[in-house]
Amino acid sequence: MDSSSLLTLQSAQTSAGIGAQSSVTSALSDKARDPKKLGADFESMVLSQMISPMFEGLSSDGPFGGGEGEEAMKSFYIDAIGKEMTKHGGVGISAMMQKELLKLQGAQSVPASS
Template sequence: MIGALSAATMSPNLLTQTPQTTTADLVRGKARDAAQKFESQFLAQMLGQMFQGIDTDGPFGGGHGEEMFRSLLTDSMAKEMTKAGGIGLADTVQREILKLQGLT
């Protein structure tokens, strides 16, 4: 029989029950995303202040182009730092967001 479905012909993955996503899980995911974005913005501001005093002229400087694109560089560096674990700010912010929502 072509096209007949039985337990023997079905994939084992189709037979397992998938976990149901609850509203609390969605809130936790959104809280984590918001906390990571907050940490990334914080780090970008901190890196921006750190790079503010660096002279862009000289033999290896980027000149006016470096000044223009420095904010993009600091944003990208901050996002990568956050992905790599950051400074722990996202965990604290997420915990506080969930506490305000009544979740722990």
């Protein structure tokens, strides 16, 4: 392959990448860009990952009979715990994320965390 063909191919790939990125960015709704929601979602994910090891190694023969079904649903339960922890105050990750996101967006004022 000669150098002009390679440059044309690279240019096409770059243009396609930029077009795809802009279409994905424009597809995001204003709600998805909301710093409060993004911060809460991130904090929920972090908390879920932090508490996940507490459930490793536990036998699943508890009140629901155990088995593969209970094992498969454990991740949903852990995610729900993380979301509830965030809803009831969390550990402050959400407020920190909101502050940094607002700085990145160029906002002048930072809303009080709830």
